Amino acid sequence: MNASPAPPPLVDILNLHMEFGSNAVLRDISLTIPRGQTLAIIGETGCGKTVLLKSIIGLIKPSRGRILFDGHDLSRLNDRELIRQRIRFGFLFQSAALFDSMTVGQNVAFPLRQHTTYADSKVQEMVLTRLAEVGLPDSVVTMKPAELSGGMRKRVGIARALVMDPELMVYDEPTTGLDPIVADVINELMIRSRQRSPVTSLVVTHDMRTARKVADRIVMLYPVSRLEPEQQQVIYDGSPEQLDQVSDSRVSQFVRGEAGERLMEMRKSAGAE
Amino acid sequence: MSIDLPFAGRRFSRPLASLYHWVADWGEVFIEALIAIGDLALFSWRAFIWLLTRWPRKETLLPNFYQVGVRSLPVVALTGTFIGMVLAVQSYFQFSQIGMETRLGAVINMSLVRELGPVLAATMLAGRVGSAIAAELGTMRVTEQIDALATLGANPVHYLVVPRLLACFIMIPTLTIMADYMGVVGGYFYGVIILGIDEYYYWYNSARFVGTWDLFYGVIKSLFFGAAIALISCHRGFRCGVGAEGVGRAATNAFVYSFVLILILDFMLGILMDNLYFAIWPEGVKLT
Numbered sequence: 001m002n003a004s005p006a007p008p009p010l011v012d013i014l015n016l017h018m019e020f021g022s023n024a025v026l027r028d029i030s031l032t033i034p035r036g037q038t039l040a041i042i043g044e045t046g047c048g049k050t051v052l053l054k055s056i057i058g059l060i061k062p063s064r065g066r067i068l069f070d071g072h073d074l075s076r077l078n079d080r081e082l083i084r085q086r087i088r089f090g091f092l093f094q095s096a097a098l099f100d101s102m103t104v105g106q107n108v109a110f111p112l113r114q115h116t117t118y119a120d121s122k123v124q125e126m127v128l129t130r131l132a133e134v135g136l137p138d139s140v141v142t143m144k145p146a147e148l149s150g151g152m153r154k155r156v157g158i159a160r161a162l163v164m165d166p167e168l169m170v171y172d173e174p175t176t177g178l179d180p181i182v183a184d185v186i187n188e189l190m191i192r193s194r195q196r197s198p199v200t201s202l203v204v205t206h207d208m209r210t211a212r213k214v215a216d217r218i219v220m221l222y223p224v225s226r227l228e229p230e231q232q233q234v235i236y237d238g239s240p241e242q243l244d245q246v247s248d249s250r251v252s253q254f255v256r257g258e259a260g261e262r263l264m265e266m267r268k269s270a271g272a273e
Numbered sequence: 274m275s276i277d278l279p280f281a282g283r284r285f286s287r288p289l290a291s292l293y294h295w296v297a298d299w300g301e302v303f304i305e306a307l308i309a310i311g312d313l314a315l316f317s318w319r320a321f322i323w324l325l326t327r328w329p330r331k332e333t334l335l336p337n338f339y340q341v342g343v344r345s346l347p348v349v350a351l352t353g354t355f356i357g358m359v360l361a362v363q364s365y366f367q368f369s370q371i372g373m374e375t376r377l378g379a380v381i382n383m384s385l386v387r388e389l390g391p392v393l394a395a396t397m398l399a400g401r402v403g404s405a406i407a408a409e410l411g412t413m414r415v416t417e418q419i420d421a422l423a424t425l426g427a428n429p430v431h432y433l434v435v436p437r438l439l440a441c442f443i444m445i446p447t448l449t450i451m452a453d454y455m456g457v458v459g460g461y462f463y464g465v466i467i468l469g470i471d472e473y474y475y476w477y478n479s480a481r482f483v484g485t486w487d488l489f490y491g492v493i494k495s496l497f498f499g500a501a502i503a504l505i506s507c508h509r510g511f512r513c514g515v516g517a518e519g520v521g522r523a524a525t526n527a528f529v530y531s532f533v534l535i536l537i538l539d540f541m542l543g544i545l546m547d548n549l550y551f552a553i554w555p556e557g558v559k560l561t
């Protein structure tokens with residue numbers, strides 16, 4: 001009996017380049033994300049993590065190269081086909097990006113109202129279930145996002161992103177700006193969402209605790225502006241466990257959170273010397 | 274003395290260099306304007322395609338109609354009333370000098386329905402509605418709410434632009450009719466009640482000179498003004514720069530660009546519709 005062929009990766013990035021004017025942010029990135037994997041993309045501010053993430057979900061078109069989501073090149077789809085594919089994503093923005101003109105309940109119900117014909121009672125039930133899963137009581141349903149704390153907004157954002165049972169869940173800096181306990185609550189929620197259904201996850205973060213806790217695989221990007229022309233922008237691609245054995249000082253410096261000579265470099269480039 | 278310029282390594286004398294910079298600066302302005310106009314054209318095209326292919330939901334449509342129509346009613350009514358009264362104040366003296374004050378009804382009402390009602394109502398609405406649209410969508414842009422809409426499988430142009438376009442396209446002409454009506458009332462109030470012009474001849478001359486075509490003329494123009502205000506304001510909001518400064522600039526630009534386009538459209542539609550009128554009725558027959 002023949003073994004069934006391995007399923008194709010959910011996301012396949014091929015020689016991706018991203019430039020804004022003369023400023024290159026991503027250079028020749030090639031990555032595949034297999035189904036069911038949780039990939040954390042780490043790197044210092046300005047290395048292109050968020051740009052990579054937004055180009056994966058088709059919010060930004062690549063300057064060169066291709067990004068395939070389940071075999072579809074999102075940059076070549078028309079508006080309607082793009083909508084069909086985007087229903088398969090869940091995206092948690094850094095600021096949660098809740099619609100401030102709507103209540104929490106309307107925010108979480110938004111994808112259901114857009115893409116399903118469920119009765120109001122079923123939508124309401126699904127909203128309450130999703131909010132309960134992220135640890136929010138029924139009483140928040142009628143509140144406006146402005147009335148919530150940062151951690152609560154992030155949790156509403158997770159509930160909204162998960163309500164359509166996405167195949168790919170994307171988190172942009174999920175724990176930035178949160179206290180350590182709330183940050184760990186968000187980490188736990190990311191792990192639980194994966195346990196609940198076989199979702200593929202992509203986490204962009206510079207919080208090493210989050211990366212180590214939730215990821216199966218870590219990819220580290222380095223800013224193009226600090227690279228020599230022949231150097232690769234992906235400076236680490238492996239498991240969280242191997243991260244501490246890496247000899248590349250750029251990786252170990254980031255993992256340990258050491259500034260090294262960076263302040264001196266910054267002062268020099270600012271003309272302070 | 275010669276100056277290095279980025280032009281195939283050639284060196285230019287000072288007058289030539291300043292000419293070079295002058296051409297380069299204006300060329301840059303021209304190219305940027307061309308890009309912005311092209312971007313607005315593509316944005317408008319996408320909005321019209323969505324408008325023609327999928328009608329927005331009632332929940333997104335009605336709040337916009339309420340915002341643009343109902344909330345603007347007092348300010349538009351006030352604008353219309355004062356235009357009518359000011360026209361009466363400004364023209365009474367000249368007309369009374371030659372004993373033709375009863376013709377004031379024709380002058381006031383003709384100016385109102387053809388020109389001042391539509392243009393000033395649209396200008397007022399560009400300030401009230403256009404700036405509000407640009408600021409709202411601009412805030413949504415900088416807080417990533419527009420990106421969030423896209424990731425939730427809703428097309429931002431369909432969800433945000435089409436309802437606002439429809440609301441402006443339908444409500445701004447409706448408000449223009451309201452401004453015209455209030456202007457007629459304002460002109461009548463000041464001309465007949467305050468200045469004592471003969472009421473019968475005031476209305477007789479109005480009816481004699483102002484025809485159905487004149488009323489349509491103003492309302493048809495306001496359809497274009499409505500669409501222009503909506504598209505420019507939505508476009509400015511969508512292309513908003515970062516931070517509070519970006520939102521402020523988007524709101525200001527929405528008003529300024531809308532106002533400029535209203536004036537340009539007013540001029541071009543004036544020529545076009547006069548030609549159309551004389552093509553259909555060469556003798557100048559009025560649709561009374």
